Amino acid sequence: MTKDIILEVLTELFISFFDEDSIQLKIDTTAKDIEDWDSLAQVGIILSIEKKFGIKLNSLEVGKLENVGAMIDLIYEKKS
Amino acid sequence: MNSNLKFHELTKGQIVNQVEKFSIKDIDSFINFSGDNSSIHASKNEAESKGFRDRVIHGAMIISKVSKLIGTILPGDSALLLNINFDFKQPLYAEDWFQISAKIVEKHSSVECITIKFDIFLIDNNIKIAKGSALVKIHNA
Numbered sequence: 001m002t003k004d005i006i007l008e009v010l011t012e013l014f015i016s017f018f019d020e021d022s023i024q025l026k027i028d029t030t031a032k033d034i035e036d037w038d039s040l041a042q043v044g045i046i047l048s049i050e051k052k053f054g055i056k057l058n059s060l061e062v063g064k065l066e067n068v069g070a071m072i073d074l075i076y077e078k079k080s
Numbered sequence: 081m082n083s084n085l086k087f088h089e090l091t092k093g094q095i096v097n098q099v100e101k102f103s104i105k106d107i108d109s110f111i112n113f114s115g116d117n118s119s120i121h122a123s124k125n126e127a128e129s130k131g132f133r134d135r136v137i138h139g140a141m142i143i144s145k146v147s148k149l150i151g152t153i154l155p156g157d158s159a160l161l162l163n164i165n166f167d168f169k170q171p172l173y174a175e176d177w178f179q180i181s182a183k184i185v186e187k188h189s190s191v192e193c194i195t196i197k198f199d200i201f202l203i204d205n206n207i208k209i210a211k212g213s214a215l216v217k218i219h220n221a
Contacts, residue, residue, distance in 0.1 A: 040162060040217075042191075043162060043191040043193060043217060044162070046188075046190050046191050047188055047190075047191060047193070047215075050188070050190060056189075056190070057190035058189055058190055059189060059190060059191070059192060061190070062190050062191065
């Protein structure tokens with residue numbers, strides 16, 4: 001799975017999670033760019049990522065995620 | 081005194097059981113503060129005319145006891161309820177003793193949450209009245 005495909009899948013996941021068709025993720029997208037992306041939404045997003053990509057993350061890894069690019073790198077690493 | 085379990089103190093497979101019962105007064109109190117005076121809850125005659133043997137306990141009242149279990153026992157004060165889903169299978173009536181069986185089916189270490197599965201059944205005959213699940217954040221982890 002390439003990082004471009006991970007970005008596409010993540011975008012679909014975010015659109016579904018926030019029920020907002022206009023979301024267009026970029027590698028520098030952060031929680032500040034999406035209105036409802038707060039700490040509770042982050043919990044749901046992480047659980048959705050684990051389910052969608054079939055991976056397990058830990059709290060240290062999740063705590064370091066500063067933007068979508070970091071998410072993509074972590075998913076890519078876990079899937080490699 | 082409430083539990084206050086930390087994430088590392090919780091175990092996949094851990095089970096907690098709680099026995100409960102509602103009274104007619106409880107139904108009336110719930111109708112007063114929720115405003116849900118639907119006839120199957122508020123009127124014995126109306127409930128009987130629809131095939132029930134008495135006034136039916138509101139599903140939300142049953143969930144209130146699930147909330148009690150989460151907020152006081154599993155995990156207790158450390159709980160922050162994020163999601164809850166329930167299916168109601170059979171009616172529950174006042175003075176019926178019922179048991180809520182709660183089992184941790186998943187620990188999500190990435191976000192320090194647990195998924196708890198619930199089975200709720202009548203003590204007398206083991207008939208299942210509801211089942212569901214909840215996602216709970218452990219906020220003192």
